[in-house]
Amino acid sequence: MSTALDAQKISAILKNDNQQRYQYLLKEVVANNEIWILTDEHGCVMLNTDDEDCVPVWPNQEFAELWATGDWQDCQAQAITLQKWQTDWTNGLADDELALAVFPVPDKDGLIVYPDEFDFELNAQAKKK
Numbered sequence: 782m783s784t785a786l787d788a789q790k791i792s793a794i795l796k797n798d799n800q801q802r803y804q805y806l807l808k809e810v811v812a813n814n815e816i817w818i819l820t821d822e823h824g825c826v827m828l829n830t831d832d833e834d835c836v837p838v839w840p841n842q843e844f845a846e847l848w849a850t851g852d853w854q855d856c857q858a859q860a861i862t863l864q865k866w867q868t869d870w871t872n873g874l875a876d877d878e879l880a881l882a883v884f885p886v887p888d889k890d891g892l893i894v895y896p897d898e899f900d901f902e903l904n905a906q907a908k909k910k
Contacts, residue, residue, distance in 0.1 A: 785843070786841055786843050791843055791844070791847075794844075795847075795886050795887075799883075799884075799889065799891060799892040800892065802883070802884040802886070802891070802892070803883050803884060803892045803894070805840060805884070806838070806839070806840040806883055806884045807902055807903060807906040808840075808906060809840035809841060810840055810863060810903060810906075811863065811903060811906045811907045811910055812910070813840075813841075814862055814863045814864070815860040815861060815862055815863060816838050816839075816840070816860070816861050816863065816866050817838065817839040817840065817841060817842055817844070817845040817858050817859065817860055817861075818836065818837070818838055818839075818845065818858075818859055818861060819837065819845055819848060819849055819853060819856040819857065819858060819859070820856060820857055820859045821853070821855060821856045821857075826853060826856055827879075828882045828885070828890070830882070830890065830893060832893075833879075833880040833893055834878075834879050834880070835879060835880045835881055835882040835893060836874060836879055836880075836881055836882070837881070837882040837883075837885050837891065838881055838882070838883060838884070839858075839884055839885075840884060842858045842860070844884065844886065845858035846858050847886065847887060848885060848886070848887070850887075863903070867900060867903070870896070871896045871897065871899070871900045872896075874896040875895070875896045875897060879896070880893050880894065880895050880896070881893070881894045881895070881896065881899055883899070
């Protein structure tokens with residue numbers, strides 16, 4: 782379970798580029814054993830980029846909730862354990878030909894990563910721990 786982030790830390794992380802936010806997400810997900818998505822009455826929220834249909838993911842509840850505005854204001858942040866992610870979600874996303882939008886923030890879409898690549902990076906991060 783992650784600890785709450787203060788406004789100053791959130792602001793500093795939001796200024797990072799896509800790659801820096803990706804590295805932060807990997808560290809946080811492994812440290813906290815959870816990854817965050819947004820859900821609505823239909824299930825997991827999806828993003829459509831020019832090339833891919835994506836599931837957006839965040840390292841902390843606060844960042845997921847920052848995204849829940851406008852059309853998504855009724856969405857709820859939901860944590861998924863790292864174990865459940867790796868046993869169920871990685872293969873499920875790959876089977877459905879979905880990518881991940883890693884840590885999108887207001888005005889920045891996030892890095893597009895494929896589920897198997899993401900799983901590889903999570904495992905590499907876990908070995909550093």
